Amino acid sequence: MTELDGDTTELSRPARRQAEIAAYVVKHGSVSANDLVEAFGVSVMTVHRDLDELERRGVVRKYRGGVTAQPTSVFESNVAYRLTTAQAEKMAIARHARTMIEPGMSVMLDDSTSALALVDLLEDITPLTVATNFLPAIAKLTGYRDVTLLALGGIYSATHDSFGGMPCAEAVEALNTDLLFCSVSAVSATHAFHQEQEIVLVKQAMLRAARTKVLLVDHVKLQRTALHRLAPLTDFDVVVVDEKTPAELIQAARDHGATVEVAKL
Structure with a gap:
């Protein structure tokens, strides 16, 4: 389930960051975990937790040392993305x-x-x-x-x-x-x-x-x-x-x- 604050139209901070990470991956096609650490100012552990969650939802695909985007159609279906647009x-x-x-x-x-x-x-x-x-x-x-x-x-x-x-x-x-x-x-x-x-x-x-x-x-x-x-x-x-x-x-x-x-x- 999408992680939400009390107002269901607003994403919590981790979920919003995950949506922004997903958008970043889609824009760049393929990125490393270190790229995301630098871009979002969070720890490597946090990046991997976010990527694990995004992969579970079918938004991205992880590989050793990095991540690639699923097809745009899959990404645009994800509720975490849709709540931010x-x-x-x-x-x-x-x-x-x-x-x-x-x-x-x-x-x-x-x-x-x-x-x-x-x-x-x-x-x-x-x-x-x-x-x-x-x-x-x-x-x-x-x-x-x-x-x-x-x-x-x-x-x-x-x-x-x-x-x-x-x-x-x-x-x-x-x-x-x-x-x-x-x-x-x-x-x-x-x-x-x-x-x-x-x-x-x-x-x-x-x-x-x-x-x-x-x-x-x-x-x-x-x-x-x-x-x-x-x-x-x-x-x-x-x-x-x-x-x-x-x-x-x-x-x-x-x-x-x-x-x-x-x-x-």
Whole structure:
């Protein structure tokens, strides 16, 4: 499980350092333990502990005297990395998304950190029913009064800190929620994509189980590619982007029929 402080949207110091080490390794391709000691100002023992944890999560590969990065798709799936990226943009998108929620609604959240940013804004919109497969969101929501929490179980993934697989998809299929808030790895002018097929399986079940579907997309995701197509953007009732998103990309999505709203930072 990702090591978190009391606020689930913030990484603890060791976890943040591990995310920064992972980013450093990805940027440089292959580095030695001594390189990391110098770059981060920590001991060799601390570096090796961090690398052991990152290797356990499948983010890096250790070899004698150094470390190399896993493929970018694996790295970008890791929750420790995702919690450190585009934080201001995700909070702006979450504030915009909050305006769509009214007391008494049932809300489904996927295992994206974009949806997680919304969790801190739900406490004063109660009563609510919230369903999610994301463990950090579940941990946060257990402390909320007047929130009926539906924890969607399945096969636990330490990389994503969430539950998935067919058991989770089947649990989702049994529901019919008012709203779905979800995100993906990459977005084109016409479609939403994700790099992992097993994650797509659960997200597609969520799309079928919600009456109103909202896609939360920070501008960074418009500059990426991913292997598996989740759905056309027109399958979402609203696509929320942040204001750093280039105007031509917003217009291209609108020209293809998507409803795009821009969240102010």
